[in-house]
Amino acid sequence: MDAINGLLSGFATAITPTNVLWLVVGCLMGTLVGILPGLGPPATISILLPLATGFDPATGLIMMAGIYYGAKYGGSTTSILMNIPGESASVVTCLDGYEMAKQGRAGKALGIAAIASFVAGTIGVIGLTFLAPIVADIAVSFGPPEYSALMIFALLLVIMLAGDSMLKGFISMFIGLFLATIGTDLFSGEQRFTGGQIELAGGIEFIALSIGIFAIGEVLVNIEQKTQKPLFTVPSKLRELMPSGKDIRDSSGSMVQGGIVGFFIGVLPGAGSTVASFVSYIIAKRTSKNRKNFGKGAIEGVAAPEAANNSETGGAMIPLLTMGIPGSGTGAILLGALVLYGLNPGPLLFHEHSDVVWPIIASMYLGNIALLVMNLPMVPFFAKLLNTPYQVLYPGILLVAVIGTFSVNFSIFDVGLLIVFGLLGYVMRKLDIPAAPLVLAFVLGPIAENSIRQSLLLSDNSPMIYLQRPISAVLIGLAVLLLLVLTLGGKSRKVREQMIDAEV
Amino acid sequence: MAPNTEQPTTAAVSQDPVPDSGPDNPPAADQPESVAPTAGDILRTRLVHIALGLLVAAVSGWLLYRSRTELPVYGENGQAGAGYLPALLALCLIGLGLALAVVWGFGPRARNGEAPILTFDRHKIARALGVWLALALYAALLEPLGFTAASEVLMLIIIVVVERMRSIPMIITLLLLPPAFYFLFQELLAVQLPFGTLWY
Numbered sequence: 001m002d003a004i005n006g007l008l009s010g011f012a013t014a015i016t017p018t019n020v021l022w023l024v025v026g027c028l029m030g031t032l033v034g035i036l037p038g039l040g041p042p043a044t045i046s047i048l049l050p051l052a053t054g055f056d057p058a059t060g061l062i063m064m065a066g067i068y069y070g071a072k073y074g075g076s077t078t079s080i081l082m083n084i085p086g087e088s089a090s091v092v093t094c095l096d097g098y099e100m101a102k103q104g105r106a107g108k109a110l111g112i113a114a115i116a117s118f119v120a121g122t123i124g125v126i127g128l129t130f131l132a133p134i135v136a137d138i139a140v141s142f143g144p145p146e147y148s149a150l151m152i153f154a155l156l157l158v159i160m161l162a163g164d165s166m167l168k169g170f171i172s173m174f175i176g177l178f179l180a181t182i183g184t185d186l187f188s189g190e191q192r193f194t195g196g197q198i199e200l201a202g203g204i205e206f207i208a209l210s211i212g213i214f215a216i217g218e219v220l221v222n223i224e225q226k227t228q229k230p231l232f233t234v235p236s237k238l239r240e241l242m243p244s245g246k247d248i249r250d251s252s253g254s255m256v257q258g259g260i261v262g263f264f265i266g267v268l269p270g271a272g273s274t275v276a277s278f279v280s281y282i283i284a285k286r287t288s289k290n291r292k293n294f295g296k297g298a299i300e301g302v303a304a305p306e307a308a309n310n311s312e313t314g315g316a317m318i319p320l321l322t323m324g325i326p327g328s329g330t331g332a333i334l335l336g337a338l339v340l341y342g343l344n345p346g347p348l349l350f351h352e353h354s355d356v357v358w359p360i361i362a363s364m365y366l367g368n369i370a371l372l373v374m375n376l377p378m379v380p381f382f383a384k385l386l387n388t389p390y391q392v393l394y395p396g397i398l399l400v401a402v403i404g405t406f407s408v409n410f411s412i413f414d415v416g417l418l419i420v421f422g423l424l425g426y427v428m429r430k431l432d433i434p435a436a437p438l439v440l441a442f443v444l445g446p447i448a449e450n451s452i453r454q455s456l457l458l459s460d461n462s463p464m465i466y467l468q469r470p471i472s473a474v475l476i477g478l479a480v481l482l483l484l485v486l487t488l489g490g491k492s493r494k495v496r497e498q499m500i501d502a503e504v
Numbered sequence: 505m506a507p508n509t510e511q512p513t514t515a516a517v518s519q520d521p522v523p524d525s526g527p528d529n530p531p532a533a534d535q536p537e538s539v540a541p542t543a544g545d546i547l548r549t550r551l552v553h554i555a556l557g558l559l560v561a562a563v564s565g566w567l568l569y570r571s572r573t574e575l576p577v578y579g580e581n582g583q584a585g586a587g588y589l590p591a592l593l594a595l596c597l598i599g600l601g602l603a604l605a606v607v608w609g610f611g612p613r614a615r616n617g618e619a620p621i622l623t624f625d626r627h628k629i630a631r632a633l634g635v636w637l638a639l640a641l642y643a644a645l646l647e648p649l650g651f652t653a654a655s656e657v658l659m660l661i662i663i664v665v666v667e668r669m670r671s672i673p674m675i676i677t678l679l680l681l682p683p684a685f686y687f688l689f690q691e692l693l694a695v696q697l698p699f700g701t702l703w704y
Contacts, residue, residue: 192586403689
């Protein structure tokens with residue numbers, strides 16, 4: 001009951017005209033800046049932080065919640081419309097979101113992304129309100145062996161994005177893992193494959209890689225054929241630009257599933273929204289009746305990752321508020337903002353500063369509502385952008401891609417990498433090699449390597465450490481099971497299909 | 505890794521499933537019509553995959569050599585060193601590359617033409633590579649010319665060489681894109697763009 005009373009008092013504090021105004025402003029600015037690839041939620045909040053710190057703590061943090069949710073939604077807009085993932089968590093949204101846009105269903109994809117974000121955000125806030133102490137205890141028991149087991153499991157899940165071409169999926173994944181090793185080895189300080197380039201010391205910039213492979217590669221494939229027409233069909237009726245009742249019904253299961261999965265993965269520091277979004281996508285793909293359409297424009301394929309991406313925020317707030325552990329880049333900036341306001345996150349925060357903490361939690365919920373109310377009417381406008389003739393649209397996409405990449409580190413070198421990865425993306429499409437495993441393995445690779453090497457250091461190089469700890473043992477068991485399903489499941493399904501064919 | 509489960513996944517594959525038309529699923533503009541693959545297409549697809557597999561294996565072999573010679577595979581206390589993971593990954597890639605070549609060289613589905621066929625049209629590829637080269641030139645010009653001037657060069661290449669545009673409104677729109685983006689990002693959103701060293 002304390003939680004309910006706290007939440008109600010939080011709402012009472014948060015719902016003032018001033019707070020609501022700044023929440024709406026935050027959502028709007030977050031959406032606008034978040035549309036620019038490269039400026040994901042952490043960068044957007046950093047840019048707009050000085051604005052927010054001018055207010056009292058509750059108002060400032062409420063505005064930041066608005067910016068955060070707005071930036072997340074802005075990221076999904078470019079993923080759906082232009083195949084440009086603004087951040088790693090949006091990569092999975094590209095798979096079906098962009099396919100939907102190509103089929104003239106961009107409005108439905110954008111609409112379902114907003115609705116899924118709202119539903120899952122609600123789940124995340126409910127989880128944060130009622131499960132914070134219990135879940136925080138579980139999260140604390142996650143050490144390097146558990147993380148490495150989780151990452152091994154996640155990397156095997158990546159293969160499930162490979163379509164049916166497992167061999168090419170594995171090649172793509174291993175190339176992604178190899179590219180992730182480029183840069184400075186964190187354990188020894190050795191430079192790996194940098195060729196003496198100082199720009200590569202920190203590794204390959206993710207935005208250059210993902211925008212190059214996804215956006216530039218896609219543009220190069222699309223312009224192979226000279227056309228003066230718009231590349232995408234956009235329905236003229238407003239009703240057809242918005243998700244129908246059937247679309248919402250079809251994706252409701254994925255939204256709830258994504259909300260729950262995203263919340264629990266969000267609690268684990270370091271796992272982040274990327275893992276949340278694609279684990280949720282895989283679960284949706286495996287459990288959906290519509291699984292054959294995944295990767296070809298399935299609406300559940302947009303709902304699940306967007307839901308997970310959003311509810312992850314609620315989960316990530318648990319270690320941040322109860323232990324002062326930021327689970328992501330955004331969490332670290334929010335932690336900085338809390339400290340800036342003189343609030344010290346930790347077990348006593350809820351007792352000592354309940355007047356600020358509960359309004360923050362309430363504002364997360366309000367942020368979701370504001371986002372839904374503001375962005376749904378904008379969906380037809382965004383979808384109509386695709387009516388632009390492709391001859392005009394693609395030079396614009398190229399410029400946005402270059403600006404987005406340059407703006408991360410202000411580096412021309414990164415723009416060069418963007419061009420190189422653009423060619424790689426084009427070649428991969430021409431050779432029918434799936435790009436998603438490469439990009440996701442690139443994100444997960446460093447986390448996996450660091451946690452595996454930490455685990456082996458802890459155990460004196462004995463891999464038995466994974467079996468001695470219950471959580472990692474369960475995860476390793478699941479990974480082995482998944483590997484068996486991946487290798488044997490395909491064969492058994494083929495035999496079953498052949499038997500059905502024979503009967504017919 | 506069952507090779508015979510390979511199915512098309514992208515538009516580059518001639519057997520790419522075209523979504524059903526309907527109110528919820530209208531056809532995309534300019535969708536290519538699927539044409540039955542010829543024996544030449546099948547042979548070309550096989551050769552491309554065999555070459556790809558061998559290329560992956562060869563590049564990975566070179567990376568394995570570099571990992572073993574330039575980086576310590578093990579640390580002082582026997583723990584995994586900086587070269588351990590790259591060497592392991594390169595080894596896996598060698599195996600996967602060779603497997604791809606073998607599957608497409610000797611696999612029954614590939615030999616019988618049942619595996620997905622890749623399409624390569626010289627003119628289409630040349631057009632795509634032309635834009636890519638323009639983009640590469642643009643990246644090289646960004647530092648000396650700055651964002652706006654280099655972007656105008658890119659737009660001019662697209663207008664004159666790639667698209668051979670005649671529509672005046674379209675030409676004006678494209679030429680106005682760089683200053684519009686400059687105003688939006690540099691002036692309104694305060695996102696720093698390349699300024700250009702030649703102007704100093």
